[in-house]
Every structure is written in C-alpha cells, then in structure tokens.
Amino acid sequence: MGSTLNVVVSNHELAREVLKEKDQHLADRFRDRSTALFSRDGQDLIWADYGAHYVKVRKVCMVELFSPKRLEALRPIREDEVTAMVHSIYNDCTAQGEALTLRKYLGTVAFNNITRLAYGKRFINSQGVIDKQGEQLRSIFSEGMKIVAPLDTLEHIPWLRWMFPLNEKAFAKNEARRNRFTHEIMEEHARASHTPGGKTQQHFCDALVALKDKYDLSNDTIVVLLWDMITAGKDAIAISVEWAMAELVRNPRVLAKAREELDRVVGGERVMSEEDFSRLPYLQCVVKEALRLHPPTPLMLPHRAGAHVRVGGYDLPKGTVVHVNVWAVARDPEVWENPLEFRPERFLESDVDMKGHDFRLLPFGAGRRVCPGAQLGIYLVASMVGNLVHHFEWESKAEIDMRENPGIVTYMKTPLEAVATPRLPDILYKRIPAPI
Numbered sequence: 001m002g003s004t005l006n007v008v009v010s011n012h013e014l015a016r017e018v019l020k021e022k023d024q025h026l027a028d029r030f031r032d033r034s035t036a037l038f039s040r041d042g043q044d045l046i047w048a049d050y051g052a053h054y055v056k057v058r059k060v061c062m063v064e065l066f067s068p069k070r071l072e073a074l075r076p077i078r079e080d081e082v083t084a085m086v087h088s089i090y091n092d093c094t095a096q097g098e099a100l101t102l103r104k105y106l107g108t109v110a111f112n113n114i115t116r117l118a119y120g121k122r123f124i125n126s127q128g129v130i131d132k133q134g135e136q137l138r139s140i141f142s143e144g145m146k147i148v149a150p151l152d153t154l155e156h157i158p159w160l161r162w163m164f165p166l167n168e169k170a171f172a173k174n175e176a177r178r179n180r181f182t183h184e185i186m187e188e189h190a191r192a193s194h195t196p197g198g199k200t201q202q203h204f205c206d207a208l209v210a211l212k213d214k215y216d217l218s219n220d221t222i223v224v225l226l227w228d229m230i231t232a233g234k235d236a237i238a239i240s241v242e243w244a245m246a247e248l249v250r251n252p253r254v255l256a257k258a259r260e261e262l263d264r265v266v267g268g269e270r271v272m273s274e275e276d277f278s279r280l281p282y283l284q285c286v287v288k289e290a291l292r293l294h295p296p297t298p299l300m301l302p303h304r305a306g307a308h309v310r311v312g313g314y315d316l317p318k319g320t321v322v323h324v325n326v327w328a329v330a331r332d333p334e335v336w337e338n339p340l341e342f343r344p345e346r347f348l349e350s351d352v353d354m355k356g357h358d359f360r361l362l363p364f365g366a367g368r369r370v371c372p373g374a375q376l377g378i379y380l381v382a383s384m385v386g387n388l389v390h391h392f393e394w395e396s397k398a399e400i401d402m403r404e405n406p407g408i409v410t411y412m413k414t415p416l417e418a419v420a421t422p423r424l425p426d427i428l429y430k431r432i433p434a435p436i
C-alpha cells in the first residue's frame with residue numbers, strides 16, 4: 001500500500017553489514033514531512049543526507065563540540081546538575097514515605113544540562129521556577145510537538161496524506177520563533193565576550209561562534225546545530241535513567257550490589273563524582289545492561305540508501321529506508337544468554353563495547369552516523385544512576401509496569417514511581433553549584 005520500501009534489520013550480522021560494510025551507501029536519512037520541514041529538508045546535522053554539508057558539520061561536532069577536552073571542561077555543569085537533582089529529591093522525600101515520580105526530576109536534570117552545555121544558560125532556578133526565556137523555549141517545544149504529522153504510517157503512503165495536511169505556516173512560525181530565540185542567546189554571548197573581563201566560555205554556543213571562520217559556518221547553520229543538540233540530548237538521558245532505575249528497583253539483588261560497590265569506593269562521607277567511574281566497574285555494567293534491554297531509540301534513526309545496495313543477499317534500491325532494530329539485536333537469544341534477564345554481571349564476564357564497535361550492542365548506533373553525544377550520554381546516565389543509588393534506598397509499593405510507550409524514543413508507558421529514603425549524612429544532599 002505504501003510507496004517507500006522499508007527494511008528492518010534485527011540481527012547483529014545484518015546490523016554490521018548495514019552500519020559497517022555498506023555504511024557509505026546507507027548513510028542518508030529518511031525525512032518524513034515533519035522532519036523535512038523542521039530541518040529545512042536536511043540543512044541541519046541529524047536529518048542531513050550524507051554529503052559535503054553533513055561531513056563538515058559532523059566534523060565540527062566530533063572534533064570540537066564533543067572532544068574529550070571540552071567534555072572535561074564542561075564536567076562541573078554535569079556534576080552541579082546531578083547534585084541539584086539529589087537535593088530536590090531529598091526535599092521531596094516525606095516522612096510518610098510517599099512514592100515520587102522519578103521522571104520529573106530526571107527530565108529537569110537532562111533539560112538543565114543540555115541548555116547549559118549548549119547555551120550556557122540554566123532557565124530553571126534553584127526553587128524549580130522556570131524563567132521567561134525558559135518558558136519561551138518550552139512553548140517552542142510544545143508547539144513543535146503539536147504541529148508534527150499525526151500518524152507515522154501515513155508518511156510512507158503519500159496518496160493518503162491529503163487526509164492529514166500539514167500546516168506549513170505553523171512550521172514556518174515555529175522555525176522563526178526558534179531562530180529568534182537562538183539568535184538572542186548568541187547576541188547575549190557576543191555582548192558578554194566583548195565586555196571588559198568577559199571571556200569566551202566552553203559552551204557549544206561560544207565554541208561555534210569562535211569556529212565560524214575556521215569551518216565556514218553561517219549563522220543559520222550555528223542556530224540549527226544548537227537546536228539539534230537540544231532536541232537530541234533532552235529525552236534520551238531521562239529515558240535511559242528511568243529504565244535503569246526501574247530495573248534496579250525490581251531487582252533488589254543488583255541494587256544492593258551496586259550500592260555495596262559505591263559504599264566501598266566512595267564511602268559515606270562524600271558524594272560520587274565522574275572521577276570515580278574507573279573504580280566503579282559494576283555501576284558501568286548496570287548502565288550497559290539497562291541500555292541493552294532498553295535503548296531509548298529502539299530503531300535508531302531511519303537510514304536511507306543513497307545508491308542501490310545489496311544487504312543480506314537482497315537488493316535494496318536507492319531510496320530504501322533501513323531501520324536497525326537495536327532493541328531486537330540486543331535481545332537476540334542466539335548471542336545473549338537469558339537475554340531478558342537483567343544481569344549486569346554478563347559484562348564483567350565478557351566485556352562488550354557499546355559505542356559502535358560490537359554489533360550485538362548498539363544503543364548509540366555505529367558507523368558514520370553513530371551518536372556523537374555517546375560519551376556525554378554515558379557520563380550523565382552513569383552519574384545520575386550512581387548518585388541515585390548512593391544517596392537513597394529505593395522501593396516500589398506496586399509492581400512496576402515495564403511496558404513501553406512506542407515511538408521514535410521509547411519512554412516507559414507508566415512513569416516509574418518509587419519511595420526514596422535518604423541514607424547518607426544530611427550535609428551530602430546539598431546542591432554544589434558550578435559557576436560556569
């Protein structure tokens with residue numbers, strides 16, 4: 001019925017063929033009507049086809065924005081936001097032991113982190129109140145959610161689309177708001193760097209303006225790149241941590257073992273920091289196991305054949321849309337023992353890379369389009385899970401609903417609710433603000 005050929009790849013051998021051996025012919029993106037309008041038909045990074053523009057902006061990301069040096073320089077922001085999360089959960093813990101909805105806190109950390117990293121701004125104050133600019137940003141997002149095409153399937157059946165015409169004017173208005181918002185922030189940064197004593201910071205916004213000439217970036221390109229970072233980063237982190245915590249709460253043995261490691265390595269007199277990661281191998285395995293069972297983008301993002309290509313012995317004509325089902329690959333009983341069991345020890349017994357080198361585990365994809373924010377994502381997820389486990393006892397009053405809410409990103413269908421009980425000295429629940 002549809003007119004786009006869609007192929008879903010669900011085992012690690014075919015995933016390797018798509019993302020490694022035939023990667024160069026399968027690195028374009030499929031854009032539905034909404035993503036085409038949002039990205040001005042691929043003028044950004046996420047939705048761009050593989051070509052000169054893509055190679056340039058991808059290089060800016062990999063070499064400049066996500067370089068180990070910059071990630072390290074931005075570490076105080078991540079640690080500040082994680083302590084802020086702990087602080088607000090602590091404040092909301094009641095003597096009656098009422099359950100908290102974790103997603104609210106996780107969403108705030110992810111949002112604050114990403115806006116501070118990208119724009120150098122925290123739009124939500126320490127009382128949890130959002131400022132005028134933050135409201136503006138939220139309203140641009142929620143307007144964007146309302147105007148997207150209502151039914152994914154229709155995007156592959158062009159002759160039925162007349163039933164759900166898109167409001168192109170609304171897209172143009174949303175884009176204009178987005179651009180105005182980002183330009184305003186760029187101007188604020190420019191003014192700050194020209195004031196006496198003002199210095200250029202490490203945030204993506206400053207970095208991109210400073211790199212404008214080196215990479216021949218237009219203002220429009222900077223605006224869309226900043227927007228890409230915000231949209232790509234904001235959901236995946238909160239989703240991953242919520243699933244990881246759900247697995248921990250329903251697996252008390254694993255939770256106790258992760259906590260025992262934190263108590264042994266970090267102790268009860270200080271908070272965990274990213275510098276502790278290398279001495280917390282079990283925590284790292286917990287994160288990996290959570291991303292194996294619950295990758296936040298189970299079908300990655302849709303790739304498209306830029307030329308005729310053969311995969312698994314089948315001919316895929318130019319334009320074929322290829323989805324790699326990383327969710328199914330990571331649950332394949334052919335390569336995983338008891339795949340549905342949440343057992344982080346499997347990674348202590350045999351190390352498996354999750355950043356695109358081992359095709360059995362691909363939460364970040366692999367190849368040319370592998371997630372550029374993978375390391376940042378791992379730092380944040382590990383730091384959030386580690387601090388939640390170290391600071392609180394966790395318990396659920398009801399059985400946890402592990403069903404998924406289907407979509408390009410997969411939240412838990414029912415938000416996780418759990419009772420948090422503080423377990424460290426009171427002094428360790430304070431936010432430690434970072435002045436960057």
Ligand code: HEM
Pocket residue numbers: 045046047058114228229230232233234236237240295296297300301302303362363364365366368369370371372373374376377378381
């Ligand atoms: C746990 C966290 C995250 C997960 C699991 C994740 C996963 C993914 C996946 C599966 C893709 C698609 C790869 C493909 O199509 O082949 C992707 C793309 C992307 N991600 Fe992430 N991501 C995470 C966090 C982040 C963060 C924090 C950022 C930035 C702040 C980010 C930025 C991007 C961008 C810009 C792309 C598009 C890359 C391209 O098309 O070349 N991601 N991510």
